[in-house]
Amino acid sequence: xxxxxxxxxxxxxxxxxxxxxxxxxxxxxxxxxxxxxxxxxxxxxxxxxxxxxxxxxxxxxxxxxxxxxxxxxxxxxxxxxxxxxxxxxxxxxxxxxxxxxxxxxxxxxxxxxxxxxxxxxxxxxxxxxxxxxxxxxxxxxxxxxxxxxxxxxxxxxxxxxxxxxxxxxxxxxxxxxxxxxxxxxxxxxxxxxxxxxxxxxxxxxxxxxxxxxxxxxxxxxxxx
Numbered sequence: 001x002x003x004x005x006x007x008x009x010x011x012x013x014x015x016x017x018x019x020x021x022x023x024x025x026x027x028x029x030x031x032x033x034x035x036x037x038x039x040x041x042x043x044x045x046x047x048x049x050x051x052x053x054x055x056x057x058x059x060x061x062x063x064x065x066x067x068x069x070x071x072x073x074x075x076x077x078x079x080x081x082x083x084x085x086x087x088x089x090x091x092x093x094x095x096x097x098x099x100x101x102x103x104x105x106x107x108x109x110x111x112x113x114x115x116x117x118x119x120x121x122x123x124x125x126x127x128x129x130x131x132x133x134x135x136x137x138x139x140x141x142x143x144x145x146x147x148x149x150x151x152x153x154x155x156x157x158x159x160x161x162x163x164x165x166x167x168x169x170x171x172x173x174x175x176x177x178x179x180x181x182x183x184x185x186x187x188x189x190x191x192x193x194x195x196x197x198x199x200x201x202x203x204x205x206x207x208x209x210x211x212x213x214x215x216x217x218x219x220x221x222x223x224x
Contacts, residue, residue, distance in 0.1 A: 003205060004096070005029065006038030006063035007146075008045050010070045010078060016139040017069035020103055024067035024146030031158050033205035038063050045070070047079045052089040060092070065099035065203060067146045069138065072104020072131070074114050086118045093125035098208065099168060101130040103145060108187035108219065109133050116189050116219045123191050123217075125210040127198045130172040133185040133221040141179050148175035153203040167200045173222055180224035187221035 005028055007021035018041055029036035038059050040049070045068075049059045060066060071078040076085030084090060092100055108131040110116035119129060136142070152171035156164035166174070169188055176186040192198040193216070196209035 002033055002035045003064040004035050004037045006066035008068040009041045010045050014139040016143040019143040020146045021067045021069040024150045027147050027150035027155055043080045045080045047082045050084045052091055061095045061097050064096055068102040070104050072107040074106050074109040077104040090122040091124040092122050098127040103136045105135045107131040108189055110219055119189055120217055128168055129189045131187055133187040136184050145175055145179045148178050168203055176224045182223055184224040185221045186224055189219045191215045191217055
């Protein structure tokens with residue numbers, strides 16, 4: 001069964017944000033192993049897609065992996081007319097979501113005064129949150145960020161007879177090293193367990209085991 005993908009984007013005058021998010025999903029949608037089932041932009045980027053809301057099923061949890069392009073800060077990211085913050089009832093992966101990737105600035109800032117562990121409560125069964133330690137950019141050479149992430153994470157693997165095979169964490173780093181300058185630092189936060197290790201997790205057709213139970217959380221960042 002094909003795995004589902006989603007794209008969420010708020011242009012705010014920069015169409016590159018749409019291109020980033022849609023590029024990830026559309027690139028993989030050309031493969032039989034994936035389906036692009038959710039695409040939401042501007043006023044259709046709803047707070048309740050990310051925050052637990054009565055009588056509403058978060059559309060972000062109806063996909064296995066998503067790319068979102070929006071404004072961000074260490075405490076949250078923008079949705080249409082509002083923000084999703086670490087203080088909200090966010091439970092990524094309640095049913096399906098494994099990979100949440102976003103270019104939102106500084107969402108994964110990790111300092112002694114502001115540790116990235118603030119996002120741990122948002123991990124229900126989420127495997128990876130991919131983002132940035134500091135500011136990132138859109139609207140120039142960054143338009144292809146999502147496309148490169150998709151190529152490194154899965155497209156090249158299936159197109160080149162399984163000879164290409166790198167994990168999600170490396171795919172995120174490689175994609176951003178292509179499109180960002182050296183002042184930008186990519187980052188990720190991941191959950192893992194002994195029964196469901198995620199360090200070398202790939203984005204593949206097969207559904208991975210979820211890291212549930214006694215988990216540990218790991219973060220890393222690097223210079224683009």
